[in-house]
Amino acid sequence: MSGYQPLFEQTSVPTDRPREVLDVRTLGPPQPLARTLERLAASDDDLVLIQRNDRAPQFLYPKLEDRGYTYETVETEMEVVTVIWRE
Template sequence: MWPNMFGKTVGPVTAKREHMTANHQPTAQTAALISETDAPDDAPMERLDVQSLGPPKPLKQTLERLAELNDDTILVQFNDRAPQHLYPKLKDRGYDFESVETDDATVTIIWRR
């Protein structure tokens, strides 16, 4: 368990595949994490794991995936660090986002405003 950026304790969430089911529905741990953000709770979700990629691949893959998704879909990105260079690009493209540090990854929840 860890306190998230809102000071609430949630967990455990890891970047392992068991936190997102095959049909892109979040597990209870991922759903709990998303519920702590302002992202819509009932939206479809996609998972993107870019932890093993070096810069600038995580940024590129995230922006490409977002361009492919419907406007109502939430992207749950797992990274090994906070995607600082991604944040201004998301704002410019009309997305809201929140990142939460876990033991295994930085999880960034991205959704269309």
């Protein structure tokens, strides 16, 4: 998880919580959205979920907002990383 530290420093993600990576880069729509929401529903509120994707998950953002999640997305040359957590 330490490889993501430079990305975390670009966000306001909580640093004192457990983190989990969900890699959905190879999945076609709507699987990235569905898997992310399923994982969040099955997790504790203190989890920080790190979604690795090949594009910004535009359809996920409103669903996260509706469910009370905070998120930030950082784009790199290789992937798009969206960090999701509850305040």
